[in-house]
Amino acid sequence: MDQKSEDVPEKIPSEETTKGTDESGNSNQSMDNEDDLGNTNEIEGTHLSEKEQKSLEIIRKLVDEEGNVSRTLMEGNLLYGELxxxxxxxxxxxxxLENKDILKKIQLTDGEYYHFTP
Known part of the structure; x- marks a missing residue:
């Protein structure tokens, strides 16, 4: 049983790094990774996964001046784009992203949109 409890932390470091916590003593590594990704995390006020961060970069390119992005355009880019x-x-x-209040579904006269509020 001792070996199993030791194996669990070894499988989790990638998750711990994304969470910014590292119980196995590799705090410098997790902090370095978080600093590299920290710009988005600080703006959001919440922790984002790597996919969420990459998707935010894609969505930022699609957003109009008012902060709105077409649902179909955004979903198409997430499905068939680089991700x-x-x-x-x-x-x-x-x-x-909706649960983290980064995206909010809205209905405009010409279709369904998301309001992007990073």
Missing amino acids: GLTDIQMYNLVTS
């Missing part, structure tokens, strides 16, 4: 997400991955990502 190449599956349908369920895209749905989970958008839902996560």
Whole structure:
């Protein structure tokens, strides 16, 4: 049983690094990684996964002057763009960003949009 409890922290460091915590004593490594990604994290006030950060970069390029982005345009770029997400991955990502109040679904006269508030 001792070996299993030692194996668990070895499998988690990648998750711990994304969370910014590292119980195995590699705090410098996790802090360095967080500093590299920290600009987005500081702006958001919440922690974002690597995919969420990459998706925010993509969404920022698509947003108009008012902070709105077409739902179909955004979802198409997430599905078929550089991230190449599956349908369920895209749905989970958008839902996560909605839960973190980064995206808000709105209805405009010409279709469904998301309001982007980083």
